[in-house]
Amino acid sequence: MNGNAPKIKQARTRGGNAGLLAGLLGRYIVSLAIALALSGCVNEKSWHVEDVTGHLPDLNFSMTSDRGGAVTARTYDGYVLLMYFGFTHCTAECPVSMARLAQVMGLLGNDANRVRILFVTLDPARDTPQVLRRYVTQFDPEHAVGLTGTTADIERLAKQYRAAYRPRSKIGEAGNIEHGDSVYIFDSRGRARLLATSSDSDENLAEDLWHLVKTSH
Numbered sequence: 001m002n003g004n005a006p007k008i009k010q011a012r013t014r015g016g017n018a019g020l021l022a023g024l025l026g027r028y029i030v031s032l033a034i035a036l037a038l039s040g041c042v043n044e045k046s047w048h049v050e051d052v053t054g055h056l057p058d059l060n061f062s063m064t065s066d067r068g069g070a071v072t073a074r075t076y077d078g079y080v081l082l083m084y085f086g087f088t089h090c091t092a093e094c095p096v097s098m099a100r101l102a103q104v105m106g107l108l109g110n111d112a113n114r115v116r117i118l119f120v121t122l123d124p125a126r127d128t129p130q131v132l133r134r135y136v137t138q139f140d141p142e143h144a145v146g147l148t149g150t151t152a153d154i155e156r157l158a159k160q161y162r163a164a165y166r167p168r169s170k171i172g173e174a175g176n177i178e179h180g181d182s183v184y185i186f187d188s189r190g191r192a193r194l195l196a197t198s199s200d201s202d203e204n205l206a207e208d209l210w211h212l213v214k215t216s217h
Contacts, residue, residue, distance in 0.1 A: 048200065048201075049185075049196040050197075052192050052194060053191070056195075059083070059186045061073050063157075064148050065146065065147060066129045066132040066133035068130075076118070077190065079188060080185070080213050082183050083183070083184040084097060085179055086119060087126070088135040089123065097183070099139055100202060101139070101183065102139040108213070117144040119132065119146045120147045120158075121147065124154060127148055132146025181197055185212070193212060
């Protein structure tokens with residue numbers, strides 16, 4: 001072994017320039033590969049649903065949960081949140097949307113434990129905490145939470161996220177409340193990240209939520 005060492009050293013000396021060039025070229029190739037990989041990582045994750053990062057404010061509210069206690073956005077720190085505006089007497093969008101979100105939770109498997117669905121009522125006069133609790137548990141008793149508050153609180157929250165709806169003109173008036181089916185999605189730090197609608201598939205929504213869960217801190 002000792003006899004071979006000088007030969008190796010001598011070979012490196014004779015090919016010093018070639019070795020130097022090879023080393024520089026190797027480092028350049030590695031650096032280029034890393035740059036391309038990083039670029040690929042940045043561009044690789046294009047969300048399936050609409051990306052609203054930086055376009056909507058962080059989640060901020062003070063309301064009453066379906067358990068009857070006061071809650072704020074901070075109550076749900078650490079969870080990826082799906083906020084949906086509706087009401088329990090809705091016969092069109094709400095049951096379809098809630099059933100769909102429950103299905104998405106099923107697609108997430110154990111990762112659904114890091115997600116919460118916030119069902120914000122647009123009909124606080126009729127949707128008491130007890131009514132909300134019965135309603136949301138029909139769809140997902142583990143991950144869904146009903147939220148209510150004063151009319152002013154709900155109007156403020158809806159306006160904050162540009163959620164269009166037409167409330168009843170009088171308390172106790174019959175008929176539906178017209179509203180959209182958008183789902184506002186926040187990361188575990190309460191930052192608005194995504195906006196999903198009924199045009200997005202369950203599988204695409206579940207994949208985007210999975211990425212949010214895995215990248216949220």
